[in-house]
Amino acid sequence: xxxxxxxxxxxxxxxxxxxxxxxxxxxxxxxxxxxxxxxxxxxxxxxxxxxxxxxxxxxxxxxxxxxxxxxxxxxxxxxxxxxxxxxxxxxxxxxxxxxxxxxxxxxxxxxxxxxxxxxxxxxxxxxxxxxxxxxxxxxxxxxxxxxxxxxxxxxxxxxxxxxxxxxxxxxxxxxxxxxxxxxxxxxxxxxxxxxxxxxxxxxxxxxxxxxxxxxxxxxxxxxxxxxxxxxxxxxxxxxxxxxxxxxxxxxxxxxxxxxxxxxxxxxxxxxxxxxxxxxxxxxxxxxxxxxxxxxxxxxxxxxxxxxxxxxxxxxxxxxxxxxxxxxxxxxxxxxxxxxxxxx
Amino acid sequence: xxxxxxxxxxxxxxxxxxxxxxxxxxxxxxxxxxxxxxxxxxxxxxxxxxxxxxxxxxxxxxxxxxxxxxxxxxxxxxxxxxxxxxxxxxxxxxxxxxxxxxxxxxxxxxxxxxxxxxxxxxxxxxxxxxxxxxxxxxxxxxxxxxxxxxxxxxxxxxxxxxxxxxxxxxxxxxxxxxxxxxxxxxxxxxxxxxxxxxxxxxxxxxxxxxxxxxxxxxxxxxxxxxxxxxxxxxxxxxxxxxxxxxxxxxxxxxxxxxxxxxxxxxxxxxxxxxxxxxxxxxxxxxxxxxxxxxxxxxxxxxxxxxxxxxxxxxxxxxxxxxxxxxxxxxxxxxxxxxxxxxxxxxxxxxxxxxxxxxxxxxxxxxxxxxxxxxxxxxxxxxxxxxxxxxxxxxxxxxx
Numbered sequence: 001x002x003x004x005x006x007x008x009x010x011x012x013x014x015x016x017x018x019x020x021x022x023x024x025x026x027x028x029x030x031x032x033x034x035x036x037x038x039x040x041x042x043x044x045x046x047x048x049x050x051x052x053x054x055x056x057x058x059x060x061x062x063x064x065x066x067x068x069x070x071x072x073x074x075x076x077x078x079x080x081x082x083x084x085x086x087x088x089x090x091x092x093x094x095x096x097x098x099x100x101x102x103x104x105x106x107x108x109x110x111x112x113x114x115x116x117x118x119x120x121x122x123x124x125x126x127x128x129x130x131x132x133x134x135x136x137x138x139x140x141x142x143x144x145x146x147x148x149x150x151x152x153x154x155x156x157x158x159x160x161x162x163x164x165x166x167x168x169x170x171x172x173x174x175x176x177x178x179x180x181x182x183x184x185x186x187x188x189x190x191x192x193x194x195x196x197x198x199x200x201x202x203x204x205x206x207x208x209x210x211x212x213x214x215x216x217x218x219x220x221x222x223x224x225x226x227x228x229x230x231x232x233x234x235x236x237x238x239x240x241x242x243x244x245x246x247x248x249x250x251x252x253x254x255x256x257x258x259x260x261x262x263x264x265x266x267x268x269x270x271x272x273x274x275x276x277x278x279x280x281x282x283x284x285x286x287x288x289x290x291x292x293x294x295x296x297x298x299x300x301x302x303x304x305x306x307x308x309x310x311x312x313x314x315x316x317x318x319x320x321x322x323x324x325x326x327x328x329x330x331x332x333x334x335x336x337x338x339x340x341x342x343x
Numbered sequence: 344x345x346x347x348x349x350x351x352x353x354x355x356x357x358x359x360x361x362x363x364x365x366x367x368x369x370x371x372x373x374x375x376x377x378x379x380x381x382x383x384x385x386x387x388x389x390x391x392x393x394x395x396x397x398x399x400x401x402x403x404x405x406x407x408x409x410x411x412x413x414x415x416x417x418x419x420x421x422x423x424x425x426x427x428x429x430x431x432x433x434x435x436x437x438x439x440x441x442x443x444x445x446x447x448x449x450x451x452x453x454x455x456x457x458x459x460x461x462x463x464x465x466x467x468x469x470x471x472x473x474x475x476x477x478x479x480x481x482x483x484x485x486x487x488x489x490x491x492x493x494x495x496x497x498x499x500x501x502x503x504x505x506x507x508x509x510x511x512x513x514x515x516x517x518x519x520x521x522x523x524x525x526x527x528x529x530x531x532x533x534x535x536x537x538x539x540x541x542x543x544x545x546x547x548x549x550x551x552x553x554x555x556x557x558x559x560x561x562x563x564x565x566x567x568x569x570x571x572x573x574x575x576x577x578x579x580x581x582x583x584x585x586x587x588x589x590x591x592x593x594x595x596x597x598x599x600x601x602x603x604x605x606x607x608x609x610x611x612x613x614x615x616x617x618x619x620x621x622x623x624x625x626x627x628x629x630x631x632x633x634x635x636x637x638x639x640x641x642x643x644x645x646x647x648x649x650x651x652x653x654x655x656x657x658x659x660x661x662x663x664x665x666x667x668x669x670x671x672x673x674x675x676x677x678x679x680x681x682x683x684x685x686x687x688x689x690x691x692x693x694x695x696x697x698x699x700x701x702x703x704x705x706x707x708x709x710x711x712x713x714x715x716x717x718x719x720x721x722x723x724x725x726x727x728x729x730x731x732x733x734x735x736x737x738x739x740x741x742x
Contacts, residue, residue: 087703094401094708114706117402137599147598149519154416154696155703163417163427174600175417176610178690179699183492187690190499191518192609194599234402 026236027072027290030099035078038065039098042083043182046205047314047321048104049081057081060314061102064124064230064247067300068100071246074293076303087155087179093118093233100243101231104202106157117234121244124229126327126336127199128222129161132207135215137194142221146171151184151193153177158198161224185209199226201315201323208320238290245289248339249297252278253306255330255339260305263298278342285342307337394709409705410435416700418692420608431701438697439718445614445693446680446722452619453679454672457626462656464631475627482624488685490621495613495689504600513593515601518609522594525605531588538581542573549573610691614683622679629671633664665737673730677723684719694718 030036040049040061049059066076082098089105092098104127105111107120131150133139142165152159154177166173176193178184185206188196196203200218207213230243253259256275258266267279276282280295287294304310307330315323329335364370398405410432417427422440425433464475482490499518502508507517513524526532550566557563582589594604637660645659686693694715702711 087699090703090706091708094403094706110706145599147600147602149600154700159417159700160415160704163415166417167427173417175419176690177419177692177696177700179687183688184690186496187499190496191503192499 025238026099026233027239027242029096030072030239034073035080036065036069036072036100037080037082037098038062038068039082039084039089039092039101039103040065041103041181042085044083045104045181045202046208047319047323048201048205049102051081058314060125060310061104063304063310063314065100065102067246067250067304068230068243070300070303071242071289071291071296074291074296074299085179086153086181090118093231096233099232099239104199104228105231106199107227107229107231108157111231119232119234119240120227120229121232121240122229122247123227123336124247125201125227127201127226127228129158129197129224129226130200130203130218130220130222132188132196132198132203132216132218133194134191135217139219142219142223143169143171145173145195147173148194149174149176149192150195150197151176151178151188152197153181153184154179156198157224157226162197165223181206199228201321204321204323242290245285245342246296246300248342249278249300250307250310251330251337251339252342253297253301254308254337255332258301258306260301260303260309263301267295267298274342398709403706403709405709406707407710409701409707409710412705414701414704416704418697419690420606420611420692431705434697434701435694435714438692438694441692441697442680442683442694442718443722445611445618445683445686445691449615449618449622449679449683450676452615453622453626453675456619456623457675458630460623460627461630461634464627465634479624479627482621483628487617487621487682488688491613491617491685491689494616495609498609498613498616501609504596507596507601513591513604515594517601519600519606520609520612521607522601522604524591524593524603527590527592529588529590531585534581534585535578535589538577539574542575542577545573545577546570608691610686610689613689614686614691618679618682622675622682625675625678626672629668629675630664633666633668634660636667637663662737666734666739669730669734669737673727673734676726676730680722680726681719 040057040059044050045059045061047059048061049057051057062081065079065081069079070076072078082092084092084098084101084103089098089101089103090111093101104125105120106127107123111118112120131142131145133145139145145166150162150173152162152175159175159177162173162175173195176184176187178187185196187193189210196206196216198206200222203218207216207218210216230247232239232243252274253263256266256272256278258275258279263279266275267281270276270279273282277285279298279301280286280293283294285294286296289296293299305313308325311323311325311328312318315321317324325333325335327336329337331338364374395405411430413428414431414434415427416434418425418434418437420441421437422444423433423437425437460475460479463471464479466472466475501516501518504515504517504519507515507519507522510516511523515522546566546569549569553563553566592603594601594606641659641663642655645655650658683693684695687696687699690696698711698715702708705711
């Protein structure tokens with residue numbers, strides 16, 4: 001009887017201990033706090049988000065969050081980076097521990113409409129699930145993987161796509177499921193699995209951390225569509241607009257040829273009204289988006305450059321990840337990046 | 344002679360019942376129990392309504408409908424057949440069974456190893472006792488999670504399946520685990536199973552009758568030749584009568600991995616090794632404490648009766664030491680069961696592992712946590728109930 005009561009009391013304490021609900025708007029809370037809390041992949045994801053030697057986060061996803069901070073506060077340092085795992089990210093976002101996820105979360109129907117109720121204001125990276133195998137296995141297609149042991153992260157779309165793919169092709173596999181990406185990669189590196197599966201870009205990032213990256217190939221097939229983008233809670237249209245139009249500004253800037261180096265010159269001399277509106281030379285866009293400063297786009301481009309510059313700096317051919325632009329090129333160059341008109 | 348009377352004796356009987364409530368132990372007890380019960384109900388109600396309010400504020404709904412939906416993820420090892428089309432509910436059962444599997448095997452091996460280590464620690468051989476005490480101190484004082492990572496890394500650094508070590512006929516050791524031949528299931532095996540059950544029952548009956556005979560006459564034949572014959576011989580005869588219908592499935596390299604036989608997966612092996620070595624260090628200390636708590640006179644008395652050291656331990660010391668050992672041993676069993684949730688870190692699909700995945704794929708965090716918390720509570724309470732029953736059996740019976 002005593003044990004029973006103690007158990008109930010403990011459970012009660014646990015349930016009572018949950019934090020109170022956020023009653024106000026997310027954006028108001030962010031402004032009041034003075035920082036935006038940005039969930040990134042922990043402990044790190046090369047190229048996308050890694051703390052540098054000084055402990056400052058940097059990478060593709062990090063600069064997306066910093067750009068959003070410029071839009072809200074006109075200050076890229078007003079971001080708190082919170083490392084989250086594939087399993088802790090959604091509870092962290094639902095409970096308000098983070099305001100925005102910038103950690104390669106896939107936009108799916110269940111995540112958009114389901115119990116979690118999230119919003120995906122924009123897509124920043126078009127990816128697809130791939131498989132990586134040791135070169136010596138001489139595998140050329142994922143369909144040859146019957147009976148293979150596959151290393152996969154739990155709680156991801158990857159885990160579901162994997163089961164779907166093997167089921168659809170009538171072949172079997174044996175999963176090894178470890179949450180911590182570092183541990184999972186180590187298991188693959190040691191040969192516990194024949195196959196490592198993840199989104200293509202994430203695999204490219206993980207490959208750089210293997211003992212002998214050249215001994216591993218990422219097969220050309222994409223077994224799923226993975227549109228990745230910043231994720232926020234549903235119910236705050238203003239924050240949603242800010243995130244969307246920060247991303248669109250980066251894409252537009254590339255389309256108009258505005259770069260980190262020439263942004264001031266373009267702002268001073270360009271006569272294209274679309275460019276002038278984007279850079280805040282002709283007012284309107286900043287106020288409509290709800291930015292702290294009407295020329296927020298100019299500040300962002302000066303700090304990080306346009307989409308292409310951010311991509312090339314962290315993920316492009318000169319980086320260890322060596323990703324091609326591919327689908328992640330602007331639409332005028334045959335890619336999928338297309339921003340609605342800023343007017 | 345005193346003419347005084349005590350105030351009580353002068354009070355009429357009806358007045359005696361008018362004692363103040365807080366001075367009446369029975370009524371006070373009832374009131375306190377009621378207050379406590381009301382408090383507990385209030386806490387549950389507050390927790391429940393707080394939970395619902397918080398969930399509502401986040402736009403979440405509470406419900407168990409997700410358990411029936413298709414899980415769509417695969418599970419690496421399972422005691423029952425499981426495929427991605429099966430429901431979250433079935434996945435949860437796979438998780439529970441995997442947790443029970445590690446707990447049962449772990450507790451069994453921990454008990455054996457812990458008792459042996461505890462006895463060795465008391466050995467008069469200084470090399471042995473120092474070695475054991477060094478082992479205990481190192482293992483007890485480093486984090487279990489670290490040890491699990493170590494074991495997992497060690498097991499994963501075994502050669503790959505194509506370079507597997509052959510350590511017996513059809514037995515392979517590789518970083519895909521240990522593979523050994525196993526009897527392939529067929530209904531023709533039923534007579535063998537029944538013969539085995541009959542053998543076990545027969546052994547138990549025989550052991551009782553031999554014990555009675557020994558108590559009555561002081562002499563009886565040894566049990567073990569009969570036990571061996573019954574437990575192993577009967578199934579053998581049953582099988583021979585059918586012309587040995589059992590076929591063995593022998594592991595063979597096929598494509599990427601071995602198929603056939605049964606397997607001890609690296610994840611299970613690492614978790615089991617880690618948990619058993621860690622918990623056994625604690626159990627060893629408990630056993631040592633228990634043995635040392637037996638009064639010196641008992642040792643001397645037993646020796647003076649001419650008992651061998653094995654009999655001394657088995658008949659005199661351990662029965663008395665068990666009274667001290669059982670309660671803390673129960674805690675170690677519970678610890679082992681709960682520590683098995685560290686499986687998450689090395690990818691063994693236990694209850695927490697599957698609940699985490701479910702939580703992530705469905706967004707039902709509150710439900711999933713309630714489920715696994717209450718399952719752990721149930722397993723722990725059952726373990727403790729069993730151990731309390733056993734403790735009552737070995738406790739001193741005052742006559």
